[in-house]
Amino acid sequence: MPRKSKNTFTITGDLITISHPDWDYIATATIRDDYAEEIQSVTWIKKGEYLYNEKLGGYLHIYIMKKWYGEETYKKMKEEGYVIDHMDNNGRNCCVDNLFFLLENENKAKGFTVDQYSEEKTHIALTLCRDFVTKHFQITIVFNYPAIANISTIKSPAVIDLAYLLYDRDYPEVINDARTILYDYKRDFTFDPEKLHFADYHIEGAYSPPVSKEAYDSYIKGGHGHAVFFFNKKAPMLGWKAEEQRRFFHLRGKPTTTEI
Numbered sequence: 099m100p101r102k103s104k105n106t107f108t109i110t111g112d113l114i115t116i117s118h119p120d121w122d123y124i125a126t127a128t129i130r131d132d133y134a135e136e137i138q139s140v141t142w143i144k145k146g147e148y149l150y151n152e153k154l155g156g157y158l159h160i161y162i163m164k165k166w167y168g169e170e171t172y173k174k175m176k177e178e179g180y181v182i183d184h185m186d187n188n189g190r191n192c193c194v195d196n197l198f199f200l201l202e203n204e205n206k207a208k209g210f211t212v213d214q215y216s217e218e219k220t221h222i223a224l225t226l227c228r229d230f231v232t233k234h235f236q237i238t239i240v241f242n243y244p245a246i247a248n249i250s251t252i253k254s255p256a257v258i259d260l261a262y263l264l265y266d267r268d269y270p271e272v273i274n275d276a277r278t279i280l281y282d283y284k285r286d287f288t289f290d291p292e293k294l295h296f297a298d299y300h301i302e303g304a305y306s307p308p309v310s311k312e313a314y315d316s317y318i319k320g321g322h323g324h325a326v327f328f329f330n331k332k333a334p335m336l337g338w339k340a341e342e343q344r345r346f347f348h349l350r351g352k353p354t355t356t357e358i
Contacts (some may be wrong), residue, residue: 109134113193114156116142116149116275118205125149127162127192137161141274147189159184159192166194166230183269186331187213191302195227195334198269208273215280221311222283225331226276228269232339234297235265239279242328243314245289246347247303248282254353257291258303260332263296266340271295287311297340305351309335 108115114129114137121144142149142158149158155302159182164172183200184191187209200208216224221243228235240312244257265274275294282288287308291301338344 125190128194130282158219237263238332240329248288248290255307264298300346
């Protein structure tokens with residue numbers, strides 16, 4: 099008779115959630131029929147910021163990567179100095195689109211830059227992911243405090259509040275672009291897509307001068323009698339392929355000067 103797990107599991111589509119009465123969070127992972135019974139047959143425990151089970155070989159994120167990339171691929175990448183990176187810096191998000199191989203030194207550099215700068219979501223919520231089916235990476239950004247559009251073809255004041263950027267490049271190059279976006283925004287609240295290296299894009303905003311950061315922060319804190327809600331992340335557009343070339347760019351409202 100198999101031992102009953104002390105965890106609680108819920109499966110919705112290709113997502114499984116894992117919880118425990120003693121935990122203050124819910125962990126998530128990608129599920130498939132061939133290991134759905136196995137992953138629920140054991141008790142996953144907290145080990146640092148990760149989930150662990152000795153019977154199934156260790157950490158949950160390693161278990162998931164072996165299921166999706168194979169034991170041999172995982173072994174080869176480990177021997178070459180790669181670690182598994184949680185792309186959104188959440189060790190409990192073990193969905194396959196949030197996990198990828200990254201050299202250990204680059205993983206550390208990401209931790210001190212992209213992960214650190216994107217931890218606070220009040221003003222900007224930036225997330226990295228990789229679509230396992232298309233093999234493309236994606237950066238999704240919600241500018242909760244809209245970014246000033248720094249785009250050469252726009253001559254009227256405009257702000258950007260949403261961006262999906264699709265990449266067919268290597269992961270370190272995507273990380274470099276994420277770093278650039280965060281640095282620019284941290285410096286002067288600008289967004290300059292012309293310096294980035296994406297293959298396709300979906301960008302939305304409005305013709306408008308930016309409100310002051312002080313006014314925005316006051317609203318966030320409820321200083322005007324009501325609270326303003328902001329996004330912690332935006333789900334990626336899965337199934338999006340570089341060859342589609344959607345190139346969607348839309349600014350609401352009308353420019354106050356003649357556009358070129």
